[in-house]
Amino acid sequence: MALVALELAGRAVLVAGGGPAAARAAASLLDQDADVRVLAEELCEDLAELARTGRVRWTPRPAVAADLDDCWLVVAATGGSLTDRALLAAAAERRRPALAAAGDEPGGGGAREDEAGWGLGSARLLPLEEPSTPSPARSRTGPAGRVVLVGGGPGAEDLITVRGQRWLARADVVVADRLGPTGLLDRLPARVEVVDVGKTPGRHQVSQDEINQVLLDRARAGLTVVRLKGGDPFLFGRGGEEWLACVRAGVAVEVVPGVSSALSVPALAGVPVTHRGTSTGVLVEHGHTELTGAAVRAVVTGEATLVVLMGVANLSRHVATLLAAGADPRTPAALVSDGSTPRQRSVTAPLGRLVAEVESAGLGAPAVVVVGAVVDALAPAAPAGDGSGPGENGA
Ligand SMILES: C[S@@+](CC[C@H](N)C(=O)[O-])C[C@H]1O[C@@H](n2cnc3c(N)ncnc32)[C@H](O)[C@@H]1O
Structure with missing residues (x-):
């Protein structure tokens, strides 16, 4: 049975102290998915390993009262009863829940519960029972994994x-x-x-x-x-x-x-998928099949931006569909491949020339295709359809 039943998943917990008692508390808190920050000048081996692997965040200095402002729960495990007491008192002042982790020696390291309103003496942090009110963001019905x-x-x-x-x-x-x-x-x-x-x-x-x-x-x-x-x-x-x-x-x-690459890859190539006065919406489709009627209408009317993922293999088919439906061949378009990586490359071209320009630049998957006036929104010096070439650029 849990001694302390707190829902700690994702909560910021401050562990003050770097010794084995603090390490045990940190491990238990991590089991409960708490977001653990450790404040201590030095760490024992177990805590150092947790810090090295990024499982806890370590700041190499002693905790001070102001640190309590940023956490949801405090665990006082400095090994010094005076320091622990001061932390528990500061926590009580701020009405923060606080625990004193058991010291390594019987009676060592922990403040008593009567010395600070929220302190629980030598309480150890035990695994929690199922939370009584499951968080709406999760479905939790199975075993511990x-x-x-x-x-x-x-x-x-x-x-x-x-x-x-x-x-x-x-x-x-x-x-x-x-x-x-x-x-x-x-x-x-x-x-x-x-x-x-x-x-x-x-x-x-x-x-x-x-x-x-x-x-x-x-x-x-x-x-x-x-x-x-x-x-x-x-x-x-x-x-x-x-x-x-x-x-x-x-x-x-x-x-x-x-x-998502649908928004971030165009952005990294200088294309805002919506832009005040240019496009009031964005439609994201996959390119494995024929474009939907909504996608075609968005481009033909120019009312919304079209973003296509997984659209390289069918690019020429999609462009042909859009042009056949009445899209202006001068509509600005772009294809951005390997976005956000050192290999990022992009081609901008009027819709009527996009396929040829992409082929000549040799760009392939993974790539995001963007069609609409937003492609030129941040590049007014290079208007669509000026015949100035592919506009290929490395990232
Ligand atoms: C199976 S979908 C997954 C999309 C993903 N869930 C997302 O939100 O970005 C894979 C497609 O996403 C696009 N994509 C993902 N990462 C990309 C990147 N770094 N650069 C360009 N396109 C990318 C490509 O169209 C690729 O074919």
């Missing part, structure tokens, strides 16, 4: 979200794709299992059912499984299917939204 669908952004390692990075630092298993910030995988600790399910030409394609099975098997074994995806998990990422597979199997699952 979980699946976290993390959107990794378009590829640059610093375009993953802070939350995504935190989950990555806590992962036991990472199930990764070919796109997204794959460079981060090289820096995972050796204990983390990396399962590569990315689609690479000439290699066995891992089916969605097989991917789902990997996620469920590992989570059922009690592991924290990060499903790292390019962009956002729910935009053409099959994240919805993985979510449903977990829910149906009774496995805890949550999603960390990501920076």
